[in-house]
Amino acid sequence: MILAKNLYQKEKLEQKPTRDGYGLALVELGKENKDIVVLGADLTGSTRCDWFRDKFPDRFIQVGIAEQNMMCIAAGLSLVGKIPFASTYSVFCPGRNWDQLRVSVAYNKANVKLTGAHAGVSVGADGATHQGLEDIAIARCLPNMTVLAPCDAIETQKATLAAGRMKGPVYLRFAREPTPVFTTKRTPFRIGQAEVLRKGKDVSIIACGPIVYEALLAAEELSKDGISVRVINNHTIKPIDEEEIIKAAEQTGAIVTGEDHQVMGGLGSVVAEVLSKNEPVPMEMVGVQNRFGESGEPEELMKEFKLTAEDIKKAVIKVIERK
Amino acid sequence: MDTKELEKQANNIRKDLVEMLTEAKSGHSAGSLGMVDVFTALYFGDIVKYDPKKPGWKERDRVVLSNAHICPAWYATMANAGYFPVKELKTLRKLGSRLQGHPDRLKLPYIETSGGSLGQGLSIACGMAYSFFKLDCKKNWVWCLTSDGEHDEGQMWEAAMFAGKNKLFNLTQIMDRNNIQIDGYTEDVMPLEPLKDKYEAFGWHVMDVDGHNMEEIIDACNKSKAIFEKPSLIIAHTIPGKGVDFIEWKYSWHGKAPCAEECKKALDELRTLGGKIKSESE
Incomplete structure (x- = not known):
């Protein structure tokens, strides 16, 4: 990649x-x-x-x-x-x-x-x-x-x-x-096709928007503890790339989603819809949990709403325990 | 067509309309009947440029029905104009029909836009008129039919402002001023007057016509094409349910269809022009 x-x-x-x-x-x-x-x-x-x-x-x-x-x-x-x-x-x-x-x-x-x-x-x-x-x-x-x-x-x-x-x-x-800016002009992009940005076998993080970068950071950190994390950039919410999501569930057995959006109806829901029909595996959703936003510095808010690489890391550890 | 022929055509469309609504067992009778004369004038009075054999003809005018619930009148007019067989009207509101309860462009490609949520059509018409006039310098005209009641929607006034700002002279709005909406008289539900002054203040040229007088409707439509640098509004004063005595003026008929017995009564009235002539079937 x-x-x-x-x-x-x-x-x-x-x-x-x-x-x-x-x-x-x-x-x-x-x-x-x-x-x-x-x-x-x-x-x-x-x-x-x-x-x-x-x-x-x-x-x-x-x-x-x-x-x-x-x-x-x-x-x-x-x-x-x-x-x-x-x-x-x-x-x-x-x-x-x-x-x-x-x-x-x-x-x-x-x-x-x-x-x-x-x-x-x-x-x-x-x-x-x-x-x-x-x-x-x-x-x-x-x-x-x-x-x-x-x-x-x-x-x-x-x-x-x-x-x-x-x-x-x-x-x-x-x-x-x-x-x-972590992708390049040469990074592939096709509507409807999720991209695996980092290979991994223990767990997959499926994210969209700038949270994808946080997912990469989390994956890098986790690798130091011997956890192999796949990171998927799911830029197309609809039509959803079912194949890539099912493959991730089959091959890694656990999924974490990440988005700066309500998990209700957002990417978390989308992925859950795909998995529950095809390949149910333990899943954690990083995103906004049924609350409105509030004022603050962007970085403060990312921490307050638990959307940082650190939060994704915790979600990964939690989901692996549930495997 | 001369005036007499137009009136006869309108009467035929009313008959088709009553029959299709009866067959559908639901639909908006009063508003549809009230606008038949305007639809007839537009399609048979040499106002709208169209060719039913070439629905995709690039030079055609665009007709947008913003108060889309009166689409049965539009369907009946289009069928009579040759877009599709009159017998298809009987499929109105039935599963699998091209004639949806509110028009669907993807099912019935002869119409320019789907619709059904009030207050949106005038903005769509603005987009079309803007494209023809300001972007492409084309001569296509945009005719937008609206209702008085839908002027409760704020978006109508957003569109009115936009058309005035951009001097969309190639846009003619014909408002069905029948004074009723579902909950009662428009001036009780949410007063709209003075409509003429309001639109003039928004930069429109406004004309009032008797919405059942072919000559007046056609004259105003032609005048609207001669107005320079302003969009035009024709306020068509209509009688809801026009042509069928027991439906006229009754807002209880806003959203229902005649039963078989009422249909017969209505057809008798339309066939005899209210008892003035013998029925064709006699």
């Missing part, structure tokens, strides 16, 4: 917010396809859509603080041949405009790409109202949807490009804070 150099030395890795990858990819898509249109709802800078807006002002549509309107305008644009990217924070999209997503986009199978930035407690000081923790759950339960939660800025760029090049509605999830 091709990952960054000095992978396990966090301080040596470049740190970038995943949304930066979105901004870069939009410009790239804008260049290659004149049908790409970007919609903003008064959060153009913080969703990195300003990069597209400055390059292609005629194809940027400002809708104001009106996410419901934005979602349906995007549907209308797509129904006459455009490829709209509707961008705002995840609490508003797919949060506030969920019915518009359900009826005008998903039911219509409209070729709309929607993006939820500022997902997770790692958003920090803004607190619970601005930390999207339910977006995966409410997006993935809709038929026709593809749901992506990329792990770093480079993967976000790839995910955005892939979303823009495929047909059908796609939800893309981003974090706010800079996180380690």
